[in-house]
Each structure stands twice: as structure tokens, then as C-alpha cells.
Amino acid sequence: MRSYPPEPFRIKTVEAIRQISFDERKAALKNARYNVFGLRSEDIYIDLLTDSGTGAMSDRQWAAIMQADEAYAGARSYFRLAETIGKIFSFKHFIPTHQGRAAEHILSTLLVKPGLSIPSNTHFDTTEANIQARGGRPINFVIDEAADPTIYHPFKGNMDIGKLKAFIRETGPENIPFGMITITNNATGGQPVSLENLRQVSEIYRRHKIPFFIDACRYAENAYFIQQREPGYSEKSTLDIANEMFALADGATMSGKKDAIVNIGGFLAMNDETLYQRACSELILWEGFPTYGGLAGRDLDAMAVGLWEGLDESYLAYRVGQVAYLGDGLLAVGIPIVEPPGGHAIYIDAKRLLPHIPRDEFPGQALAVELYLEGGIRGVELGSVAFAHSDPDTGEMQYPLMELVRLAIPRRMYTQAHMDFVIATLTRIGERRDSIRGYRITYEAELLRHFTACFEPL
Numbered sequence: 298m299r300s301y302p303p304e305p306f307r308i309k310t311v312e313a314i315r316q317i318s319f320d321e322r323k324a325a326l327k328n329a330r331y332n333v334f335g336l337r338s339e340d341i342y343i344d345l346l347t348d349s350g351t352g353a354m355s356d357r358q359w360a361a362i363m364q365a366d367e368a369y370a371g372a373r374s375y376f377r378l379a380e381t382i383g384k385i386f387s388f389k390h391f392i393p394t395h396q397g398r399a400a401e402h403i404l405s406t407l408l409v410k411p412g413l414s415i416p417s418n419t420h421f422d423t424t425e426a427n428i429q430a431r432g433g434r435p436i437n438f439v440i441d442e443a444a445d446p447t448i449y450h451p452f453k454g455n456m457d458i459g460k461l462k463a464f465i466r467e468t469g470p471e472n473i474p475f476g477m478i479t480i481t482n483n484a485t486g487g488q489p490v491s492l493e494n495l496r497q498v499s500e501i502y503r504r505h506k507i508p509f510f511i512d513a514c515r516y517a518e519n520a521y522f523i524q525q526r527e528p529g530y531s532e533k534s535t536l537d538i539a540n541e542m543f544a545l546a547d548g549a550t551m552s553g554k555k556d557a558i559v560n561i562g563g564f565l566a567m568n569d570e571t572l573y574q575r576a577c578s579e580l581i582l583w584e585g586f587p588t589y590g591g592l593a594g595r596d597l598d599a600m601a602v603g604l605w606e607g608l609d610e611s612y613l614a615y616r617v618g619q620v621a622y623l624g625d626g627l628l629a630v631g632i633p634i635v636e637p638p639g640g641h642a643i644y645i646d647a648k649r650l651l652p653h654i655p656r657d658e659f660p661g662q663a664l665a666v667e668l669y670l671e672g673g674i675r676g677v678e679l680g681s682v683a684f685a686h687s688d689p690d691t692g693e694m695q696y697p698l699m700e701l702v703r704l705a706i707p708r709r710m711y712t713q714a715h716m717d718f719v720i721a722t723l724t725r726i727g728e729r730r731d732s733i734r735g736y737r738i739t740y741e742a743e744l745l746r747h748f749t750a751c752f753e754p755l
């Protein structure tokens with residue numbers, strides 16, 4: 298049997314969780330109109346809704362919080378964070394922001410104009426929305442393999458280089474204010490991008506003088522995958538790999554809620570001095586003074602320590618191993634998932650698990666509801682509820698490529714026994730899959746409907 302590295306930590310503080318009864322779960326679901334976003338956290342046994350800001354901080358992070366400097370300007374906490382970011386990311390400048398989307402907001406405000414295009418492998422939804430809010434056009438060029446959940450590819454987050462080149466040729470670099478890439482590629486399953494691909498992307502953007510920004514939220518998990526899978530990198534440290542990745546870019550947007558293992562925080566980094574000065578003006582308008590940017594001094598210190606802990610190789614081996622443990626366990630009991638497992642989550646293929654439920658009756662939604670009913674587990678539908686929309690020209694329904702339910706694993710929070718419980722729950726759901734029925738929407742908002750939609754069982 299494949300082995301998975303044990304937790305490289307022991308537990309010093311615990312938070313009680315409890316399983317409410319089946320009847321209570323049934324009532325809670327009905328009360329939430331069958332949308333798991335509407336559930337109360339205390340009614341959930343294992344919460345795999347997201348890995349964003351949900352991780353457990355270490356004793357060192359809590360100690361750093363106590364030593365924070367809450368000065369409005371020039372706080373010690375800021376300089377400690379600057380030193381860490383300088384060593385890992387090595388961009389000339391950075392501004393702290395309250396989370397990743399605030400960094401995207403400032404970057405988009407400064408560089409996006411109506412009609413301009415911003416290519417990426419796959420933009421995250423907040424990045425896409427921030428570009429669109431400025432009239433820009435976010436475009437995705439991830440490799441074709443990403444659309445097939447059954448294909449193994451070591452770097453399924455890679456950019457399709459041919460498509461990117463053709464796009465720049467057709468659009469003209471003057472209509473592309475900056476280019477991006479997301480590492481790991483969250484929207485296609487937390488799949489990594491290779492250094493070879495990053496190098497090619499960087500070369501293309503630089504040849505056309507297009508500033509290159511990395512969406513770096515899960516850069517450490519990406520660095521670990523490079524070390525494990527890319528020829529020539531097995532002897533390099535994750536820090537060396539991170540340095541090599543960021544040397545290829547002109548800047549980065551970062552959500553500290555992912556690989557910096559904090560509950561709130563983020564930053565925008567760049568080399569361009571003029572852009573930095575303009576970003577500072579926006580920051581003061583929207584977030585705060587450039588040495589705190591919408592955060593408390595203690596948040597900056599927690600991030601300064603968390604960035605190092607997130608890059609630690611024994612932690613990353615355990616982290617990626619825990620995700621693989623859940624994925625392998627589900628495959629072993631016949632639950633179809635997106636393969637190979639990514640860095641932060643397992644994506645269950647609800648279309649293959651529940652083939653009898655048509656897409657307009659939302660197989661992913663049905664599975665998310667069953668997970669809660671059967672085991673008190675919360676995942677999130679990423680299928681037709683989240684992504685289907687009617688074509689503005691024809692009025693015809695456009696369905697996404699896949700009907701997925703994501704189980705995101707918070708960092709350092711749940712143990713292998715919790716993962717076993719998830720596998721056992723899904724085993725029972727798999728056994729009675731034929732009896733599971735679809736849903737119909739009774740209320741939906743115009744935008745991002747999955748957060749607030751109401752449902753009724755069919």
C-alpha cells in the first residue's frame with residue numbers, strides 16, 4: 298500500500314466538533330433551502346467548503362501575533378513581512394491587502410481599460426470578476442487535457458502555449474495590459490504548472506513587453522509538485538523553486554488565506570517603481586496606509602511566519618499526501634474523481650457518479666446535499682448550479698465541461714481519521730446512488746447564483 302506522511306506536528310489546541318442527528322441534519326437542510334452555503338457552521342461535522350482562510354495557525358504564528366506592532370505607519374510587523382516576501386518572492390515592491398481579491402482589484406483598477414484582454418491558464422472567479430468590472434476581457438488558455446477528468450498529466454494546470462501565441466498575434470500586445478497564470482490552477486482542480494511552462498509563458502509575455510503577473514495563492518503547493526514531478530528539480534528546495542518561478546514574472550497577486558496559512562491577508566507585489574507608486578495611492582484610497590494595507594499589525598506578523606511554514610517541505614509532503622490519501626481512498630471504493638488529485642482539494646465527478654440525473658436537475662447539487670445528509674460533511678457544487686448560463690444571443694443553456702463537487706481540505710486541521718470518515722460516507726452514498734434524485738431551483742440571483750440559490754428536491 299502507498300504510504301502517506303504523518304502530520305509533521307502535534308496538536309496543542311483543539312476545537313470541539315459534533316455530529317448532529319440525521320433528523321436534525323434533515324431539518325437544517327430544509328431550513329437552508331437545500332443550499333449548503335445556508336447551513337450554520339455548528340451544524341456541520343466536517344467542513345470541506347473551502348481551504349481559504351480556514352487553516353490552523355501554529356504556536357509560532359500565535360506567538361508572533363502577540364509580538365506585533367500596531368503602529369499606523371512603519372510598524373515592525375510590516376518590515377518582518379517585507380523581509381519574508383523579499384526572500385521568497387524577490388519582487389522589488391509589495392503592498393499588503395486584506396485578501397487576494399483586493400490585490401486583484403488594485404491591479405485591475407490601474408491597468409485594465411474597457412476592451413482590453415487579459416490571458417491566463419484559468420482565471421479564478423474573483424480575478425475574472427475584477428477584470429470584467431473594469432470592462433476588460435479575461436481569457437483562459439489551459440491545456441486541453443484539463444477538461445478530461447480521467448487523463449493523467451503531471452502538470453494539468455499548464456498554459457497552452459500555441460493558443461497563447463496565436464491570441465497575442467491576433468489581438469495585438471497593445472491590447473493586453475498584462476498577462477497572468479494561476480499556480481496551482483484552482484479553477485481546474487488545483488493542478489500544478491511546470492517550470493518549463495512558466496518559462497515559456499514568461500518568454501512570450503516578455504518578448505511582447507506584456508507585464509507578467511502570477512496569481513500565487515498556492516505557489517508553495519505548486520513548487521512542491523515541481524520538485525516531485527519535473528525532471529531536474531528533485532534536488533532543489535521548494536524555496537529555490539519559488540525563487541526561480543517568481544524571477545520569471547514582473548509581479549504577483551497573493552491571497553495569504555491559502556499557502557500563507559492565515560485566516561485573513563494578502564498582497565500585491567511588483568518590480569515596476571511607477572506602478573508601485575500608483576498602487577500605493579489606490580491602496581490608501583481602498584485599504585489603508587502602505588505599511589498595513591487593510592490589516593492589523595498582527596495579521597502581517599502571522600503572514601510573515603505562515604509564508605515560511607507553508608513552504609516547509611515536510612509540511613508540503615504531508616499536505617499533498619493528505620489530499621492524495623482522500624483521492625486514492627475514494628477511487629478504491631469506486632467514487633470517480635478528477636485525476637490526478639490536485640494540491641488542495643478532491644473533485645468528485647458527479648456526472649459519472651449519478652449518470653441517471655440529467656444536468657438540468659443538478660447532479661452535483663444532489664451529491665452535495667447527500668454528503669451533508671449522510672455524514673454532516675459540507676463540500677461545494679462546482680457544476681451547472683455554479684457555472685451554467687443561458688447564451689445571451691441564442692437563449693440556449695450553456696453547460697460547463699464538468700459536474701463536480703469539491704472537497705477542499707483546510708490546512709493542518711483535519712486528520713487521516715476524518716478523511717476515513719469522508720471515504721466511508723461516500724462509500725454508503727455510492728451504494729445507494731440509484732435512489733438519489735435531482736433538484737430544481739426555486740430562487741436564483743442574477744450573478745454568482747450558487748451562493749444564494751434555493752432548491753427543492755424532485
Ligand SMILES: *Cc1c(COP(=O)(O)O)cnc(C)c1O
Pocket residue numbers: 349396397398399421423424479483512514551552553554555562563
Ligand atoms: C482564493 C483565491 C483568490 C482570491 O483570494 P481571496 O483572498 O479569497 O480574495 C484568487 N485566486 C485564486 C487562485 C484563489 O484561490
